[in-house]
Amino acid sequence: MPVELSHRSEINKVSGADNDAALVLSSQKGDLAAFETLVVRHQKRMFNVAFRLISDYDDACEVVQDAFVSAYKNIRTFRGDAKFTTWLTTITLNLSRNRLKQIKSRQGHVSYSLDDPLWIDESELTRDPPSKEPSMLDRLEKQDIQGKVQDCIKALDPEYREVIVLRDMQDFSYDDIGGMLNMREGTVKSRLFRARAAVRDCLRRAMGEL
């Protein structure tokens, strides 16, 4: 009894490997127009991956830009063993991780200022969720749930956040995720189980009941 796939999988089908292959080949020969098509096709997904991992709109924007530039630089090394999406997501993942580290150290530096108010552990969790999503303004009720889900995902450790974002938000297969995170399928499964359980507990606490 699988959970029904959301509308997202439709997008994924459109940007399938078959369509990408030809564009990648042209890009490898230096065709910038072909690469632009790839950018248009994948930017939203990569942006969402980055945003869910970093939870910061501006940082996610920068990470996506860097990811595509890096992809362009290394497009010749892409052999087509994996899907282009998987490859691109791996780049975005790595850049997001780096960005997270930077943010962490940035916050660390700020907290050392003597003039600042005391920095308590919880403050990181209670930071305002990003407010720029236009769709979130539409339905307040949905926004409430979505905001809570976002908070719960944000509260996860990065390694659990990664698997749940990739699997449940981006619909990547266990195999793909294993490839991206460089881990065996068994590890992906157990990590995903823990991540889902943690989100479940978090939502239960936030909403009273599921």
Next chain:
Amino acid sequence: MDHNIIRHKLSEYIDWTVSAAEKTEIESHLKTCEKCSNALTELKKTIEHVKSVDEIEPPAWITQKIMAKVRAEAEEKKTIFQRLFFPLAVKLPVQVVAVLFLTITAYYVYQNINPADRYAEAPRVATAKKEVSAPAPGKDKGAPVPKKDTLDKMQSSTQRSKQVPQAPEYKALDMKQEYEKPAPPTLEGKAATSAPAIPAERQMLSTKDTAMGKQAVAPHAPAPAMMQEQAVSRREESAGVIRHRELKHKGADAFREPSFIDFVRSIKAFPYKAPSVKRGLILKEYKELFIGMNKQEVIAIIGSPDYADTYRHKGSYWAYVLSMRAPKFIDPLTDQYLFIFFELEGKTYWIVPNNIQSVEQKGKPPIEKN
């Protein structure tokens, strides 16, 4: 199956990644176990909630910004590519020049290796000549005409020198023969008789040394002009006499004084030890050096210096190195050498041996004026 194991498997069960056997087992368990079936429902709802989170629209300008960066990257890539491969028309001549430079350097290094060999060759010539002239006084009383074998020896040595024209000291021998030509063979024997043995030897040595001063020192000098001159002199072997005379007129200034670096570069390995002939010559002839001599006279006695340098802006000094431990500098504690200081007019005023036993310094160091 245990409840715990079942609950662990539920996540995979939802994703359809359990095996067929596990699936049957889980489903049959769920029918009987309410807790586990509730857990499944909760997990499903959680996943649904996560999936229900809307995708966020990236800013509209992001495509443009990405492509601007990519274009900049592409441009940069191109320039790097061009820098590496494009200007082949420029790079090839540069490479050719580099190869030529290396060849010339190699030739120069080869030239620098030779002086040691030349020093090593020198004694044989000197001894051969000694054999020719030294016994003469004794034998002369009975026979005014030099013995045939003596002449043969001289001739053979002349021939040998012609066969090996590269070594300048042989040329020097040649020259000596030329100088003595005007005198008939009989007189030559007499001349050798009347002159004491040592001066004869001295004459030879000085001739050899002067020649060496001009020819053998040249390799020290890296100037292309010097090398060219050498090449020319090699070609004009037959005209060697004329050449020698020209050089003699020019005196000691005719050769470029080698620098310390020239000298160090000419040494193949450290610690350096001067060839025994050079060493012997300097030790033996040191007593002949006097204050007030000019450079030409010094060369005539102990040969040309290993290197020369200016001294406190008011003169220069010549160095004859007998031993040197390390290439960086001359170490007064360990190295053996002889310094000869010249005043601006080119006369020696101070001769200082260092670490050389049984010889004393001559002259005085300059008096410092504040």
